[in-house]
Amino acid sequence: MRTAFFRTLLDLAAQDERIHLVVADIGFGAVEPFAERYPDRFLNVGVAEQNMIGISAGLALSGKVVFAYSISNFPTLRCLEQIRNDVCYHNASVKVVAVGGGFTYGALGMSHHVTEDIAILRALPNMTVVAPGDPVETEYATRALAAYQGPCYLRLGRAGEPVIHKQGIDFQLGKAIEVRPGSDLTLISTGGLLEIAVQAAEALEACGAQVRVLSMPTVKPLDQEAVLAAARETPAIATLEEHSVLGGLGGAVAEVLAESLAEKVLFKRLGLPSVFSSHIGDQNYLRAAYGLSKSGIVESLKSLLDLVRK
Amino acid sequence: MNPASGKVLRKQKLYPSLAKRIRQNVLQMTHDARSSHVGTSLSMADLLAVLYGGILRVRPEEPDWPARDRFILSKGHGCAGLYAALAERGFFPRAWLENFYQNGSRLAGHATHHGVPGVEVSTGSLGHGLPMACGMAVAGKRGGEDYRVFALLSDGECDEGSVWEAALFASHHKLDHLTVIVDYNKIQSLGAVKDILSLDPFIAKWEAFGWSAREIDGHDTDKIEKAFKEMPFKEGKPSCLIAHTLKGKGVGFMENALLWHYRSPDVEELRRALKELDGGEE
Numbered sequence A: 001m002r003t004a005f006f007r008t009l010l011d012l013a014a015q016d017e018r019i020h021l022v023v024a025d026i027g028f029g030a031v032e033p034f035a036e037r038y039p040d041r042f043l044n045v046g047v048a049e050q051n052m053i054g055i056s057a058g059l060a061l062s063g064k065v066v067f068a069y070s071i072s073n074f075p076t077l078r079c080l081e082q083i084r085n086d087v088c089y090h091n092a093s094v095k096v097v098a099v100g101g102g103f104t105y106g107a108l109g110m111s112h113h114v115t116e117d118i119a120i121l122r123a124l125p126n127m128t129v130v131a132p133g134d135p136v137e138t139e140y141a142t143r144a145l146a147a148y149q150g151p152c153y154l155r156l157g158r159a160g161e162p163v164i165h166k167q168g169i170d171f172q173l174g175k176a177i178e179v180r181p182g183s184d185l186t187l188i189s190t191g192g193l194l195e196i197a198v199q200a201a202e203a204l205e206a207c208g209a210q211v212r213v214l215s216m217p218t219v220k221p222l223d224q225e226a227v228l229a230a231a232r233e234t235p236a237i238a239t240l241e242e243h244s245v246l247g248g249l250g251g252a253v254a255e256v257l258a259e260s261l262a263e264k265v266l267f268k269r270l271g272l273p274s275v276f277s278s279h280i281g282d283q284n285y286l287r288a289a290y291g292l293s294k295s296g297i298v299e300s301l302k303s304l305l306d307l308v309r310k
Numbered sequence B: 001m002n003p004a005s006g007k008v009l010r011k012q013k014l015y016p017s018l019a020k021r022i023r024q025n026v027l028q029m030t031h032d033a034r035s036s037h038v039g040t041s042l043s044m045a046d047l048l049a050v051l052y053g054g055i056l057r058v059r060p061e062e063p064d065w066p067a068r069d070r071f072i073l074s075k076g077h078g079c080a081g082l083y084a085a086l087a088e089r090g091f092f093p094r095a096w097l098e099n100f101y102q103n104g105s106r107l108a109g110h111a112t113h114h115g116v117p118g119v120e121v122s123t124g125s126l127g128h129g130l131p132m133a134c135g136m137a138v139a140g141k142r143g144g145e146d147y148r149v150f151a152l153l154s155d156g157e158c159d160e161g162s163v164w165e166a167a168l169f170a171s172h173h174k175l176d177h178l179t180v181i182v183d184y185n186k187i188q189s190l191g192a193v194k195d196i197l198s199l200d201p202f203i204a205k206w207e208a209f210g211w212s213a214r215e216i217d218g219h220d221t222d223k224i225e226k227a228f229k230e231m232p233f234k235e236g237k238p239s240c241l242i243a244h245t246l247k248g249k250g251v252g253f254m255e256n257a258l259l260w261h262y263r264s265p266d267v268e269e270l271r272r273a274l275k276e277l278d279g280g281e282e
Helices: A002-015 A032-037 A049-060 A080-088 A117-122 A135-147 A191-206 A224-233 A249-258 A283-289 A294-309 B003-011 B014-033 B038-043 B045-055 B076-088 B094-099 B129-142 B161-172 B202-208 B221-229 B267-277
Strands: A019-023 A042-044 A065-071 A094-099 A128-130 A152-156 A177-180 A185-189 A211-215 A218-220 A236-244 A266-272 B070-073 B149-154 B178-184 B212-217 B239-244
Touching: A002 A019, A002 A032, A002 A094, A002 A135, A002 A152, A019 A049, A032 A042, A049 A065, A049 A080, A049 A094, A049 B129, A049 B161, A080 A094, A080 B129, A117 A128, A117 A152, A117 A218, A117 A236, A117 A249, A128 A135, A135 A152, A177 A191, A185 A191, A185 A224, A185 A249, A185 A294, A191 A211, A191 A236, A191 A294, A211 A224, A218 A249, A224 A236, A224 A249, A236 A249, A236 A294, A249 A266, A266 A294, A283 A294, B014 B038, B014 B045, B014 B076, B014 B094, B014 B221, B014 B267, B038 B045, B038 B076, B045 B076, B045 B221, B070 B076, B070 B129, B076 B094, B076 B149, B129 B149, B129 B161, B129 B178, B178 B202, B202 B212, B202 B239, B212 B221, B221 B239
Parallel strands: A019 A042, A019 A065, A065 A094, A094 A152, A128 A152, A185 A211, A185 A236, A236 A266, B070 B149, B149 B178, B178 B239, B212 B239
Antiparallel strands: A128 A218, A177 A211
């Protein structure tokens, strides 16, 4: 996703002189092409995230479209108030970009686990929150964010995720993408777990269950229509995210379902409990520890399907 | 006000009279609103008078004029003074000041740009203004534009680390069209700056961060104007003007008193304060 993001950003920058890249001394091996090609539109502010966001807001209020880039929780939680007051309140065109969503940097430990960001950023007025599921979605999302006037948060994984969307997609901010059709259960996934969501759906198909897989790159504004359609058309919905089950995609979908009087549907949030990881290991190891491996997801969905059949 | 009429007005002692009107407004506003932060608005009144009376290149009839100088009140709690200055310069009707901070008002208790012509950015949490000012200054410099950027900070605000992140940035990028003014009234929320978290040696800190800094009597409008006209103090460096001020300046019983960071004047106190501003004995 990181590769797709920077490739797309370079492409966009060639067409739109307003585009700036501001980093806080992060991005070795990734930011150099932009910095070399567009030195007047690149800033490395040093290890100073509050300043990075304030400067980005000042640039945006001067007519620029600013991508403020870092990793982990550094460009979000470290400078949350600057995002709230300087960016969101002024509706400034700053796109906060973080590589390292979820357990991307698993073995680096708690400080680098990005597991509450969606919930926190989603709560901010004017903020659009996007977590692409693969490099294709990342490219479309980057283009959409550059064209969108206002604050955005782009939550990426790492570099090297597989392409899930082998054919072209119709990507729109605020719209779900159906990856697989199905009528027994809908699995709604955001972010880099999309690959495993599809694998889990394929495994369940072998067991006779047809699982609809929706990729939900935009968590805010949420595609309520797609959620309600799933509630009408399938007897159960599960959400999937490499994030706390509090307030992220699961929370957002639950809000829509709970306020919908018309639709009754079984519902389950798959994600991380609200704890700091007590395990040490890489991304796949930690995902498995919290039931987010393929087999863990299959087990959870089987339990949900059993409830449907009762 | 066009530049020519500005010159005429300055000859007629524009600054002291504008500063006085700012102070009168601030006292009336904080009395009507029963709001706090009167002392901080009074301490910077002379600075605002010079900025809005003769230094800032702004068009009240066209507040978003692209070539305007940017002024950021980073100490957003001093907004009563800013709103008063803007109203006096004609950015919006003086009548707006009458329900400052009250239900249904346009004017919140910290500087708010929403629906308020002339307020460059919203502030209220300390340490936000200078980074935003740096962003605007970089945009102007790289775009070949000649507008200047001013950020007015409080002394207590300089406890915030983000101020110093931005201070490093500004000198590194040689933002010599950027100016910080510190309203150094020596009192912060819970007491004297020197007792809570000393800034000394203050000017040396700015210089060590790569700024060209000067100290000045923040109530001497002639000297303030002279300093602004000599900016940048040094080519290639951002300028810092440390303005030594008195919290509550202009009203004897409010001067240098922590109480008036919080208290608003009652009817009798307002009468006494306005009388003193008019030159009467109290």
